[in-house]
Amino acid sequence: xxxxxxxxxxxxxxxxxxxxxxxxxxxxxxxxxxxxxxxxxxxxxxxxxxxxxxxxxxxxxxxxxxxxxxxxxxxxxxxxxxxxxxxxxxxxxxxxxxxxxxxxxxxx
Amino acid sequence: xxxxxxxxxxxxxxxxxxxxxxxxxxxxxxxxxxxxxxxxxxxxxxxxxxxxxxxxxxxxxxxxxxxxxxxxxxxxxxxxxxxxxxxxxxxxxxxxxxxxxxxxxxxx
Numbered sequence: 001x002x003x004x005x006x007x008x009x010x011x012x013x014x015x016x017x018x019x020x021x022x023x024x025x026x027x028x029x030x031x032x033x034x035x036x037x038x039x040x041x042x043x044x045x046x047x048x049x050x051x052x053x054x055x056x057x058x059x060x061x062x063x064x065x066x067x068x069x070x071x072x073x074x075x076x077x078x079x080x081x082x083x084x085x086x087x088x089x090x091x092x093x094x095x096x097x098x099x100x101x102x103x104x105x106x107x108x
Numbered sequence: 109x110x111x112x113x114x115x116x117x118x119x120x121x122x123x124x125x126x127x128x129x130x131x132x133x134x135x136x137x138x139x140x141x142x143x144x145x146x147x148x149x150x151x152x153x154x155x156x157x158x159x160x161x162x163x164x165x166x167x168x169x170x171x172x173x174x175x176x177x178x179x180x181x182x183x184x185x186x187x188x189x190x191x192x193x194x195x196x197x198x199x200x201x202x203x204x205x206x207x208x209x210x211x212x213x214x215x216x
Contacts, residue, residue: 005162006182022160022186027135027211029160052130052137054113054207056164056182074114074164078130099162101209103135 005031006057009095013037026105032098034060039086049102051079058096061088113139114165117203121145134213140206142168147194157210159187166204169196 010017010033017033028049039045054076062069062077064085069077079085081104090096118125121143130137136157147153162184170177170185172193177185187193189212198204 003184004180004182005184021184022209024158024211027209029209050132072112074112076111076113076129099207101130101137103132 005099006097009033009097013095026103028102028106030100030102032100034058034087034090034096034098035094036090036092037087038089044084044086046082046084047079047102048081048105048107050081050104051100051102053077053079053098053100056097056099058094059091060096060098062086063088113207114205117141117205121203134211136210138208138210140208142166142195142198142204142206143202144198144200145195146197152192152194154190154192155187155210156189156213156215158189158212159208159210161185161187161206161208164205164207166202167199168204168206170194171196 013033013035016037019031020028021031022029026049055071055073057073060071062071062085064079065083068088071077118141121141124145125141127139128136129139134157163179163181165181168179170179170193172187173191176196179185
């Protein structure tokens with residue numbers, strides 16, 4: 001009935017791990033596990049949906065249109081649709097677990 | 109730009125603390141802080157919206173239409189609209205922090 005967002009984290013993670021926890025019209029809740037990952041050089045996310053994201057474990061730095069923001073567990077941030085952002089780093093010391101809520105109209 | 113969901117938790121909490129983090133049409137993200145609280149005797153939540161909820165800190169037990177479910181940090185659960193539920197207990201040892209996502213049409 002439940003699974004735990006922080007349990008059984010993979011110890012070897014070549015790529016970031018994206019798990020959809022809930023998906024209904026105009027709403028998706030996703031767990032993302034990073035382990036030292038960052039966005040590729042020069043890559044910026046540019047999303048049709050708004051995103052509200054919180055770090056549950058680990059640490060990360062986001063760039064959001066020029067500004068940078070460090071996130072530790074409990075820190076959350078809202079990223080409006082089409083606000084360009086990227087992950088500058090996630091800590092190599094442990095997995096970083098994000099909980100992301102994507103909402104608003106998803107264009108295809 | 110961000111506030112932390114786990115920082116500056118009140119040490120004295122006569123009532124549960126509800127903080128709306130995000131509210132748009134058919135979606136509300138809320139932080140709930142409990143500290144030994146439970147639902148009043150005989151009280152059951154009966155909500156128009158669906159709820160997806162995760163415990164971030166502490167521990168709790170829910171009753172959901174007869175079944176009970178213990179939740180520790182990282183445990184999450186989906187409670188469909190109008191599925192009756194109540195909080196049987198939250199740990200008295202520390203604040204319990206819930207992150208709740210309410211979604212779907214909210215009737216007034």
